[in-house]
Amino acid sequence: MNSPRSNSTGSRATLLAVLAVALAGSTALYYGSSGFRAISTEAARRIEVAERPLRLPPATLSGADGAARLLADELARDGRVTLVTFIYARCQSICRVVGTELQQMQEQIRARGAADKVRLVTISFDPRDDASALTRYGRMMKTDPDVWRLYGIPLDAERRRLLDAFGVIVVPAPLGEFEHNAAFHVVDRSGRLVRILDYTEPGTALDDALARAAERT
Amino acid sequence: MARLMRWSGPALLGVLLATRAPLEASMLRHMLVQLPLLVLCGALLGPSLRLPPGLARWDFQGLTTFTATAFITTYWMIPQALEQALFEPLAAGAKFASLLLLGAALPGALRRAHVVVQLFYVANICAMMAIAGMLYRELPQRLCNAYLLDDQTVTGSALVGLALALGIAWCIANARDLADPPEKL
Numbered sequence: 001m002n003s004p005r006s007n008s009t010g011s012r013a014t015l016l017a018v019l020a021v022a023l024a025g026s027t028a029l030y031y032g033s034s035g036f037r038a039i040s041t042e043a044a045r046r047i048e049v050a051e052r053p054l055r056l057p058p059a060t061l062s063g064a065d066g067a068a069r070l071l072a073d074e075l076a077r078d079g080r081v082t083l084v085t086f087i088y089a090r091c092q093s094i095c096r097v098v099g100t101e102l103q104q105m106q107e108q109i110r111a112r113g114a115a116d117k118v119r120l121v122t123i124s125f126d127p128r129d130d131a132s133a134l135t136r137y138g139r140m141m142k143t144d145p146d147v148w149r150l151y152g153i154p155l156d157a158e159r160r161r162l163l164d165a166f167g168v169i170v171v172p173a174p175l176g177e178f179e180h181n182a183a184f185h186v187v188d189r190s191g192r193l194v195r196i197l198d199y200t201e202p203g204t205a206l207d208d209a210l211a212r213a214a215e216r217t
Numbered sequence: 218m219a220r221l222m223r224w225s226g227p228a229l230l231g232v233l234l235a236t237r238a239p240l241e242a243s244m245l246r247h248m249l250v251q252l253p254l255l256v257l258c259g260a261l262l263g264p265s266l267r268l269p270p271g272l273a274r275w276d277f278q279g280l281t282t283f284t285a286t287a288f289i290t291t292y293w294m295i296p297q298a299l300e301q302a303l304f305e306p307l308a309a310g311a312k313f314a315s316l317l318l319l320g321a322a323l324p325g326a327l328r329r330a331h332v333v334v335q336l337f338y339v340a341n342i343c344a345m346m347a348i349a350g351m352l353y354r355e356l357p358q359r360l361c362n363a364y365l366l367d368d369q370t371v372t373g374s375a376l377v378g379l380a381l382a383l384g385i386a387w388c389i390a391n392a393r394d395l396a397d398p399p400e401k402l
Contacts, residue, residue, distance in 0.1 A: 011277045021288065029288065040359070041360070041363075169362035
């Protein structure tokens with residue numbers, strides 16, 4: 001049974017089978033790694049959005065002022081490119097980093113006189129963040145409403161659909177915290193998600209948004 | 218005893234289907250409990266599947282099965298692929314089907330394969346698993362958005378452990394052949 005000579009037809013058939021398996025396996029690996037470019041879900045999500053801009057589902061935002069407005073209206077309001085971030089107000093870790101970066105971006109946008117081209121929108125995914133929690137967070141972050149606005153999404157179904165569309169996954173973590181993928185989401189003026197940049201690259205994210213704002217004017 | 222063996226496969230499959238949610242809630246349980254148990258379940262189901270004996274012609278020395286094993290284990294160690302199996306029914310189906318079939322084919326392939334052929338594939342698969350495990354352990358960022366970073370680190374250590382355990386288990390199982398190589402080749 002172990003002799004190759006007594007089994008030459010078997011070894012030819014096996015060679016074909018191995019080649020077929022290797023081909024199918026390589027195809028699967030190619031598909032599973034977004035063309036050998038990504039092994040993490042986050043990297044794959046960023047590649048996918050950069051290649052195929054994504055139209056966002058409808059959602060009703062509720063602002064720090066308590067007023068409700070539609071996400072699409074808010075994004076198309078004044079023809080600015082928007083950098084969208086997701087946070088929860090009582091976050092002690094990653095959102096703090098993002099918050100500090102957003103503060104600096106707000107300063108930069110004002111310093112460059114680009115407040116009419118780019119603005120920041122931060123959406124909380126925590127249902128506990130009502131208008132007063134957002135107001136408190138805004139005061140702590142010294143948000144300038146002309147540049148940077150904070151919103152919650154009161155309806156559970158809408159919030160879940162929007163997070164799904166953005167590809168933001170929120171996992172409850174110990175001590176009442178959440179773990180979530182943080183990034184800067186560039187949304188163009190027609191309300192399409194066009195680019196996702198890492199939260200460690202605020203400079204690149206701002207430059208990308210400014211370049212897109214310049215493109216269309 | 219034979220009856221027990223016949224029912225153990227379907228019973229384990231039932232348990233695995235029923236415990237999907239709790240097992241898949243953590244990366245460690247998903248990758249190191251559910252996936253290996255699916256292979257075991259396939260092996261238990263194997264005899265009742267009654268695969269045609271002619272298939273062995275396509276699996277000389279178990280080469281086809283072992284090549285498939287290398288690809289299937291690698292694929293399900295890609296974090297993105299594992300996470301897709303959480304959210305996409307098609308990927309979940311592919312996960313169950315691929316690992317069950319693998320389990321069904323492995324015992325026959327191991328019987329057919331010479332110890333040297335086995336060594337080649339076992340070494341390859343274990344090395345791949347250990348390297349993936351080290352990557353999971355060392356990376357400071359999360360590979361799956363659905364799992365916590367601590368979970369990922371523990372999974373990495375467990376993958377390294379499983380790679381070592383598989384390698385050692387194989388050596389023990391083949392100790393006689395290794396110490397005194399069989400005459401026939």
